[in-house]
Each structure stands twice: as C-alpha cells, then as structure tokens.
Amino acid sequence: MSDALTAEPAPPPAPGAEDYLALDFVNTVIARPAGQLIDLLxxxxxxxxxLSERGLAPADAGLQEMCATQLRSLREHIRALFVAHVSGLPALPAALSAVNDALSRAPTAALLYWDEKTGPYRAIPCPTNEILDRALATLAANAADLLTGPDAERLTACGSAPCRRYLLRHGRRHWCSVRCGDRARAARAYARRTRPNAD
Known part of the structure; x- marks a missing residue:
C-alpha cells in the first residue's frame, strides 16, 4: 500500500492499546466501511x-521491505492467536511457533555499563543490526503477557463490522471507537426499521 494510504489519520487507540503494545500492533490494519484496508505498516x-513513535526503533533506522514484511507476518500470527483466544479455539501451531521464535530473538537481560560521569547503569544492548529482532521480541513478549495475564478475559474483537480491531472490554463496551459504536447502533436501528412486522 502506498504512503498516501498509510498517512490517512488512524482512529484513536482502541481501549487497552495504551497498556498493551501488542494490541496497538495488531490494530495497525484498519478496515474502512467501504471495504478499504489501511495498513499502518x-x-x-x-x-x-x-516503531520509532513507540520507542522500538530510532527514527533513522532505515528499515527495508524485508524488515517490514517480518513485522507484518508477526502481526498476522499474533492476530491469529487473538482470534483463537476470543473464539475459544485452539491456537494455530504456526502462530505459536512464530511468536516463540520472535521471543527468542533478543536477549532480555540488561547488561551493566559504566558512564564516566554518572557511574553504573543497566541497559539492554541493541546494536543496529538487532533493531528488528528487539522489536519483534518486544511485541511477541507483550502479546504473550496479554494472552496469559489477568486482562486476557477482557480481550475481544470490535463488535462493529467491518472493523478488524481488538480491544480490552470495559463493562458492556464492545467497540474500539466512538465511530464504530455509532456505526453499530445505526445498523441496529436500520435493521429494526426495515424488519417486516410479524403481525
């Protein structure tokens, strides 16, 4: 997809996306009512x-198409796990394998460094050639945390077709945005008006 399509304003983050980067990641494909898909990646x-807006890569990382393809692939595998979880179905082995592969790509232990002015500090090293691996591992770990943590039971798909986004349900809310909620309510009202009388 062109940059013109990806530059179109995205809807606000779905409920829970502020807490779970993986939720924000899966929601980077946006379905418009006319059937058009907008891919933020x-x-x-x-x-x-x-990635840079979320602190996962420097702004000048210069990612190539191969890197973008790997990220889009992981996104679809995480989406498949979300679908399985929400639907109560078994996870696809390929999706589990892809997430576990991404989890194992980057070291998780912060190393000890020493700054001559400020003294000791710990940081996880990220050489330029490991930017993608670190981003993949971070996103996979966040998805695993969501799926195995206390918020997993709140994970749901947006209840407004054709939206493909996921959210963490709060109370009775099943929509990712006000726009989707309005669309779902309008569709229900239209269905009631056009339904033939049972008399």
Whole structure:
C-alpha cells in the first residue's frame, strides 16, 4: 500500500492499546466501511515511523521491505492467536511457533555499563543490526503477557463490522471507537426499521 494510504489519520487507540503494545500492533490494519484496508505498516517508511513513535526503533533506522514484511507476518500470527483466544479455539501451531521464535530473538537481560560521569547503569544492548529482532521480541513478549495475564478475559474483537480491531472490554463496551459504536447502533436501528412486522 502506498504512503498516501498509510498517512490517512488512524482512529484513536482502541481501549487497552495504551497498556498493551501488542494490541496497538495488531490494530495497525484498519478496515474502512467501504471495504478499504489501511495498513499502518504498509511500507518500510510507515513501519519505521510506527516503531520509532513507540520507542522500538530510532527514527533513522532505515528499515527495508524485508524488515517490514517480518513485522507484518508477526502481526498476522499474533492476530491469529487473538482470534483463537476470543473464539475459544485452539491456537494455530504456526502462530505459536512464530511468536516463540520472535521471543527468542533478543536477549532480555540488561547488561551493566559504566558512564564516566554518572557511574553504573543497566541497559539492554541493541546494536543496529538487532533493531528488528528487539522489536519483534518486544511485541511477541507483550502479546504473550496479554494472552496469559489477568486482562486476557477482557480481550475481544470490535463488535462493529467491518472493523478488524481488538480491544480490552470495559463493562458492556464492545467497540474500539466512538465511530464504530455509532456505526453499530445505526445498523441496529436500520435493521429494526426495515424488519417486516410479524403481525
């Protein structure tokens, strides 16, 4: 998809996306009512922008199409796990394998460093050639945390077709945005008006 499509304003983050980066990640494909899909990771430039805005890559990382493709692939595997969880179905082995592969790509232990002015500190090293691996591992770990943590039971798909986004349910809310809620209510009202009388 072109940068023009990916530059279109995205809806606000779905409920829970502020707490779970994996939820925000899965929601980077946006379905418009006319059937158009907008992919916020559709190009290497858009992917780099999305990652840098979330602190997963420097703004000048210069990701290539191969990197963007790997991220989009992981996104679809995490989406498949969300679908399985929400639907109460078994997880696809390929999706589990992809997430576990991403989890094992980057070391998790913060190393000890020493700054001559400020003294000791710990940081996880991230050489330039490991930016993608670190981003994949971070996103996979966050998805695993969501699926195995206390918020897993609140994970749900947006209840407004054709939306494909996921959210953490709060009370009775089953929509990712006000726009989707309005669309679902309008569709229900239209269905009631056009339903033939049972008399």
């Amino acid at each position: 559709g190009t290497p430039t858009a992917t780099n922008r999305w």
